[in-house]
Amino acid sequence: MKTDRRRFLASIAALGLAGCExxxxxxxxxxxxxxxxxxxxxxxxxxxxxxxxxREYGEADISPWFKPNGADDIPDPDYQALVKRNFEGWKxxxxxxxxxxxxxxxxxxxxxxxxxxxxxxxxxxxxSCIGKWQGVPLGALLKQAGLSPxxxxxxxxxxxxxxxxxxxYYESIDLVDAFHPQTILAYQMNGQPLPVAxxxxxxxxxxxxxxxxxxxxxxxxxxxESFAELGEGKGGYWEDRGYDWYAGI
Amino acid sequence: MALVxxxxxxxxxxxxxxxxxLVVLLMSGMQIYNAHAALYWGKDSHFETPLFxxxxxxxxxxxxxxxxxxxxxxxxxxxxxxxxxxxLFFAWVFVLNGLVYxxxxxxxxxxxxxxVPTRPQLRHIGASxxxxxxxxxxxxxxxxxxxxxxxxxxxxxxxxLLPIIVLAGFNMxxxxxxxxxxxxxxxxxxxxxxxxxxxxxxxxxLFFLVHVAMVIVSGLWNxxxxxxxxxxxxxxxxxx
Numbered sequence: 001m002k003t004d005r006r007r008f009l010a011s012i013a014a015l016g017l018a019g020c021e022x023x024x025x026x027x028x029x030x031x032x033x034x035x036x037x038x039x040x041x042x043x044x045x046x047x048x049x050x051x052x053x054x055r056e057y058g059e060a061d062i063s064p065w066f067k068p069n070g071a072d073d074i075p076d077p078d079y080q081a082l083v084k085r086n087f088e089g090w091k092x093x094x095x096x097x098x099x100x101x102x103x104x105x106x107x108x109x110x111x112x113x114x115x116x117x118x119x120x121x122x123x124x125x126x127x128s129c130i131g132k133w134q135g136v137p138l139g140a141l142l143k144q145a146g147l148s149p150x151x152x153x154x155x156x157x158x159x160x161x162x163x164x165x166x167x168x169y170y171e172s173i174d175l176v177d178a179f180h181p182q183t184i185l186a187y188q189m190n191g192q193p194l195p196v197a198x199x200x201x202x203x204x205x206x207x208x209x210x211x212x213x214x215x216x217x218x219x220x221x222x223x224x225e226s227f228a229e230l231g232e233g234k235g236g237y238w239e240d241r242g243y244d245w246y247a248g249i
Numbered sequence: 250m251a252l253v254x255x256x257x258x259x260x261x262x263x264x265x266x267x268x269x270x271l272v273v274l275l276m277s278g279m280q281i282y283n284a285h286a287a288l289y290w291g292k293d294s295h296f297e298t299p300l301f302x303x304x305x306x307x308x309x310x311x312x313x314x315x316x317x318x319x320x321x322x323x324x325x326x327x328x329x330x331x332x333x334x335x336x337l338f339f340a341w342v343f344v345l346n347g348l349v350y351x352x353x354x355x356x357x358x359x360x361x362x363x364x365v366p367t368r369p370q371l372r373h374i375g376a377s378x379x380x381x382x383x384x385x386x387x388x389x390x391x392x393x394x395x396x397x398x399x400x401x402x403x404x405x406x407x408x409x410l411l412p413i414i415v416l417a418g419f420n421m422x423x424x425x426x427x428x429x430x431x432x433x434x435x436x437x438x439x440x441x442x443x444x445x446x447x448x449x450x451x452x453x454x455l456f457f458l459v460h461v462a463m464v465i466v467s468g469l470w471n472x473x474x475x476x477x478x479x480x481x482x483x484x485x486x487x488x489x
Contacts, residue, residue: 020276020323020324020325021324021325024323024324024328024331024335025324030331030334032338033331033334033335033337033338034334034338035338035341036334036337036338036339036340036341037334037337039341040337040422044424044425044428047428048424048425048427048428052427052428053427054423054426054427055426055427055430055433057292061292061293063293063294063295064295065296067294067296120292120293120423120426120439122421122423122439123285124284124329124333125284125285125329126281126282126284126285126443127285127287127289127294127296127440128292128293128294128439128440129293129294130292130293207423207427208423208424208426208427209423209424210423238330241330242328242330242331242334243329243330243333244330244333244334244337248422248423248424248425249337249421249422249423249424249425
């Protein structure tokens with residue numbers, strides 16, 4: 001009797017564990033769990049004023065070592081050639097649902113009004129580093145290009161390829177974050193030109209979200225109505241691999 | 250032997266929902282911890298000098314790791330994305346369930362009536378500790394209410410430990426940091442908040458172990474039945 005009960009309890013426990021394993025790969029379970037992300041996104045957008053700034057720190061707070069994550073270099077010869085000539089001849093493209101698509105060289109970007117901010121970068125893995133970023137507010141560029149009223153998201157296409165299938169990195173944000181004053185395309189880090197490890201020539205800063213939203217090696221900015229047709233349709237390289245699109249938590 | 254009605258339906262339902270939430274949150278929390286198996290104090294991470302790491306051990310592949318073993322985590326293999334999904338969904342269930350419990354506890358007078366220690370109980374707290382250490386539990390009239398040590402333990406978990414772990418969790422959100430910078434200051438920075446979240450989780454495990462041990466030694470089936478059906482058997486006090 002006793003052993004029967006024990007065996008019964010053990011099989012329940014084993015069933016529970018196996019159940020959790022099986023559940024984690026079920027599409028409907030992942031969708032249901034995704035309700036948490038949706039609630040976080042809606043609640044944050046409802047409760048947090050659109051322009052509310054992330055905390056900015058002082059020079060003394062800058063981390064002595066800022067951990068580069070994801071790609072820290074791109075073996076592609078075209079990219080290596082760009083690095084060799086300090087991105088001479090390189091141009092950032094701004095296109096998609098805009099009135100006048102733009103092409104801007106690094107010198108032209110540097111000549112535009114800039115914003116400098118010392119902010120904390122929080123990786124989805126759990127660590128944080130503080131760095132100083134200087135760059136062009138994304139909102140100003142989008143205004144210059146004349147964003148179409150049909151545009152709902154801004155997509156960032158990057159030069160780095162990842163994984164065994166060499167999928168290109170990309171990311172997307174909504175217009176609230178796109179026009180947030182601290183959302184910049186940074187070309188300067190800690191007072192130096194943006195290093196290759198941190199996404200030269202240009203990386204996105206979205207200070208109220210996690211690090212994986214802040215695309216490095218940005219080549220093209222595209223305004224879109226929906227990102228369903230891009231990549232696997234989830235709005236970003238990591239999103240296509242199961243991470244939340246809204247990374248404000 | 251007399252059966253008394255001990256736990257209201259709200260208490261029983263929220264108790265078991267809470268058990269499910271805490272198990273999922275703990276297991277998925279270890280998955281999330283494993284993504285960067287080190288803790289720090291302050292605003293940012295000083296990778297060379299972590300505040301805490303688990304002792305290094307060898308994995309089956311012969312690699313050195315400081316992560317929790319994956320049979321303890323949810324999912325049971327390395328998958329931060331899915332671990333976060335479990336964690337952030339059940340965090341919502343946990344908070345909403347907790348709010349139902351709190352609202353009902355206040356409205357029904359459950360906290361005031363059943364959880365706040367009475368003056369005589371507080372006066373005899375020394376005797377209660379001694380009796381607990383001897384594994385002797387109240388009988389008769391006395392068993393109809395929670396013991397003073399039980400009350401204090403529950404109050405600390407409900408009104409101190411669980412709110413701390415929720416707020417420390419909020420503090421790991423860069424969006425909520427922007428909205429409530431003072432809350433982050435209160436916890437000493439994001440990396441401190443992450444550490445406090447981890448330590449609080451350990452205290453919950455400690456509470457769980459003591460709680461289950463006490464449930465077992467003070468009458469497993471009686472306690473279980475009272476948390477399922479609401480009915481609790483009171484043993485007559487023998488005058489001997």
